[in-house]
Amino acid sequence: MEKISVIVSCYNEEESLPLFYEEMERVRKQDFENIDFEYIFVDDGSKDKTLEEIKQLAKKDSKVRYISFSRNFGKEAAMYAGLESTKGDYVTLMDADLQDPPSLLRKMYDSIKNEGYDCIGTRRVTRKGEPPIRSFFARVFYKLINKMSDIEMVDGARDYRLMTRQMVDSIISMKEYNRYSKGIFSFVGFKTKWIEYENIERVAGETKWSFWKLFKYAIEGITAFSTFPLILSSVIGLVFCVISFLLILFIVIRTLIYGDPTSGWPSMVCIIFLVSGVQLFSLGIIGQYLSKTYLEVKNRPIYIIRETEKDMKK
Ligand code: UDP
Ligand code: MG
Numbered sequence: 001m002e003k004i005s006v007i008v009s010c011y012n013e014e015e016s017l018p019l020f021y022e023e024m025e026r027v028r029k030q031d032f033e034n035i036d037f038e039y040i041f042v043d044d045g046s047k048d049k050t051l052e053e054i055k056q057l058a059k060k061d062s063k064v065r066y067i068s069f070s071r072n073f074g075k076e077a078a079m080y081a082g083l084e085s086t087k088g089d090y091v092t093l094m095d096a097d098l099q100d101p102p103s104l105l106r107k108m109y110d111s112i113k114n115e116g117y118d119c120i121g122t123r124r125v126t127r128k129g130e131p132p133i134r135s136f137f138a139r140v141f142y143k144l145i146n147k148m149s150d151i152e153m154v155d156g157a158r159d160y161r162l163m164t165r166q167m168v169d170s171i172i173s174m175k176e177y178n179r180y181s182k183g184i185f186s187f188v189g190f191k192t193k194w195i196e197y198e199n200i201e202r203v204a205g206e207t208k209w210s211f212w213k214l215f216k217y218a219i220e221g222i223t224a225f226s227t228f229p230l231i232l233s234s235v236i237g238l239v240f241c242v243i244s245f246l247l248i249l250f251i252v253i254r255t256l257i258y259g260d261p262t263s264g265w266p267s268m269v270c271i272i273f274l275v276s277g278v279q280l281f282s283l284g285i286i287g288q289y290l291s292k293t294y295l296e297v298k299n300r301p302i303y304i305i306r307e308t309e310k311d312m313k314k
Contacts, residue, residue, distance in 0.1 A: 004035055004162075008082075012048045014049040014205075019203050020096050027106075040086060042082045086168065094160055104160075117193045121193070123196055124196070147228075148229075154194065163190075174187070233282035
């Protein structure tokens with residue numbers, strides 16, 4: 001019998017979890033009669049009763065497995081841990097807040113089975129219920145990163161997707177520390193079909209993403225999948241060299257013709273400010289890449305497990 005693994009990353013989701021499980025089970029019973037299921041809940045160091053909730057589910061349902069982290073490692077780490085521990089022929093990644101509707105799963109499964117795709121991704125075509133300023137920056141980010149990177153990032157793409165074993169194995173083989181899944185999914189390639197749906201607001205609890213966290217995540221995405229900012233700072237440097245060369249020529253000729261009355265120190269100060277600003281900016285860009293390299297070279301584990309369902313049975 002074929003098996004679908006459902007990976008759910010959870011961080012402080014005590015309210016949403018029971019609702020998620022109920023809905024997922026309903027869909028499973030209704031749409032997937034002859035297919036085996038396995039649920040892997042990854043507790044990303046939750047500070048509320050999420051782990052207790054998961055353990056209760058694991059007690060009454062043998063399909064439920066879990067991984068609990070020693071602290072909060074972030075959703076990227078949680079998804080990676082889930083992927084590493086799955087055995088299913090097909091793997092899906094879902095949020096615990098029901099923003100990724102399980103009811104789409106059958107359609108996704110059929111597309112893989114009948115149309116020969118390796119991966120079915122979902123993207124939301126609306127951003128209803130999101131602050132407008134956040135949507136605006138999200139759009140700008142996708143425009144920018146698609147210009148800068150060779151890899152295509154689909155605007156509104158969610159992490160919710162169903163993948164074949166083959167694709168999952170290739171994702172697991174990418175062991176980088178700075179994980180930006182949206183980029184990794186496109187990087188590994190394979191035939192992907194996109195299903196579109198309207199944004200759904202979370203059932204309970206609240207979003208874990210502050211604006212600042214999203215901003216840092218965006219920088220992560222850019223440094224992980226594009227070296228364009230480095231080229232940018234070289235280009236700016238070059239342009240400044242050309243401009244200063246022309247200015248030097250201008251000043252030498254002017255001095256030869258009109259002599260050298262002492263003046264122009266305010267303009268000098270402005271130029272020093274401008275040039276040192278550009279230098280610091282470029283240094284900052286290099287620093288970003290260097291810091292990512294630093295973290296990568298340290299080779300730290302992406303996550304640390306505190307307990308799993310195997311510990312429960314003891
Ligand atoms: N999540 C996680 N670790 C984190 C932050 C979030 O595992 O550090 C999980 C969270 O429990 C949820 C999913 O990632 O299942 C998406 O989070 P959220 O709903 O807050 O993000 P949004 O849907 O608003 O983008
Ligand atoms: Mg959500």
